[in-house]
Amino acid sequence: MPSRRCSPPPADHVRGAGTSIAGNAVGPGLVLDLGRHLHRILGLDPEARTASVEPGVVCARLQRAAAGHGLRFGPDPSTHDRCTVGGMVGNNACGTRTLAYGRTADNVVALDVLTGSGERLRLGPDAAQAAERAPADPSAVLGPLRAVVDGSLGTIRTEFGRFGRQVSGYGLEHLLPENRFDVARFLAGSEGTLAVITGATLRLVEDAPYKIMIALGYPTMADAADAAPLIVDHRPTACEGLDRRIVDVVRHTRGGAAVPALPRGDGWMFVELVDLTADCQTHGRQPETIVRLVECRGRLGFDALRGCPCLRKPVRERHRDAGRVRRGGSEHGSNDEYTQSAQQTFGRTGGRARA
Numbered sequence: 001m002p003s004r005r006c007s008p009p010p011a012d013h014v015r016g017a018g019t020s021i022a023g024n025a026v027g028p029g030l031v032l033d034l035g036r037h038l039h040r041i042l043g044l045d046p047e048a049r050t051a052s053v054e055p056g057v058v059c060a061r062l063q064r065a066a067a068g069h070g071l072r073f074g075p076d077p078s079t080h081d082r083c084t085v086g087g088m089v090g091n092n093a094c095g096t097r098t099l100a101y102g103r104t105a106d107n108v109v110a111l112d113v114l115t116g117s118g119e120r121l122r123l124g125p126d127a128a129q130a131a132e133r134a135p136a137d138p139s140a141v142l143g144p145l146r147a148v149v150d151g152s153l154g155t156i157r158t159e160f161g162r163f164g165r166q167v168s169g170y171g172l173e174h175l176l177p178e179n180r181f182d183v184a185r186f187l188a189g190s191e192g193t194l195a196v197i198t199g200a201t202l203r204l205v206e207d208a209p210y211k212i213m214i215a216l217g218y219p220t221m222a223d224a225a226d227a228a229p230l231i232v233d234h235r236p237t238a239c240e241g242l243d244r245r246i247v248d249v250v251r252h253t254r255g256g257a258a259v260p261a262l263p264r265g266d267g268w269m270f271v272e273l274v275d276l277t278a279d280c281q282t283h284g285r286q287p288e289t290i291v292r293l294v295e296c297r298g299r300l301g302f303d304a305l306r307g308c309p310c311l312r313k314p315v316r317e318r319h320r321d322a323g324r325v326r327r328g329g330s331e332h333g334s335n336d337e338y339t340q341s342a343q344q345t346f347g348r349t350g351g352r353a354r355a
Contacts, residue, residue: 039058115195223267
């Protein structure tokens with residue numbers, strides 16, 4: 001009997017702005033674009049430091065709304081000006097300030113979701129216990145889910161949540177009893193495979209009014225990477241590396257003026273420090289964190305340091321140039337243009353940082 005090739009059934013794909021590498025809508029099926037209609041900020045509570053939003057709200061719009069209260073949503077991926085909150089929850093987005101504010105999963109308070117069986121749930125810590133206390137119509141999902149966790153406690157405790165950026169797969173560590181069976185955080189990173197998010201309550205954090213960004217120059221990117229754990233000991237808000245190849249792509253595509261002045265080197269660590277006192281602003285005093293970095297220069301191994309003055313909010317202007325270099329200038333050009341420039345540069349440098 002001749003065999004027949006069976007195609008998988010069409011699937012439903014939920015996405016926000018499609019800013020992930022593959023757009024996260026791969027294969028045949030129905031694409032649900034939640035950014036078209038579900039894009040309202042439903043409420044913002046400055047005292048509780050929470051925001052209630054629909055999944056299609058763009059991250060930058062939420063940041064602007066929170067900034068008026070001296071707050072911010074912690075995660076800030078490089079696509080913050082177009083990625084949506086629902087997509088950030090779907091792939092557990094991080095961004096440059098994960099060191100200080102955590103991943104999206106760490107900033108989810110509660111989720112409103114629709115399951116594949118049509119069940120509407122309000123999820124947060126102790127969701128299963130709350131469902132069990134309901135007088136009627138108990139959840140058909142949460143009970144079995146907790147049973148799965150109860151039968152695999154050892155594996156979950158030893159294999160999940162072992163490092164901060166463990167964002168691949170399902171975050172089963174959030175379902176452990178000691179983590180209060182937090183199904184909302186568990187759904188972060190599930191890429192829309194378990195439920196459709198229809199609403200989210202998010203944690204906001206205080207946005208420090210004084211910030212400074214410094215660039216540390218290293219002979220190579222490998223030297224910069226070796227110093228990263230030591231830099232983190234100084235409790236930066238953000239710490240991100242760039243190598244010569246990326247900088248050359250931007251200079252080749254946009255001209256030398258597109259790249260801010262950098263210290264000497266072929267690898268750089270951009271370090272943001274916050275919680276600076278008003279004395280830095282009024283008297284130009286160097287913050288203690290910068291002084292300590294300079295004192296540790298030998299141990300941290302950087303060749304040169306360059307910083308910007310201590311300025312009060314807003315800080316977008318001070319970070320825009322560095323962010324543009326990080327994104328390869330692509331915010332003002334097409335992906336094809338960026339790819340072509342990158343290929344030319346990689347061919348010129350042999351795919352390695354120049355000595």
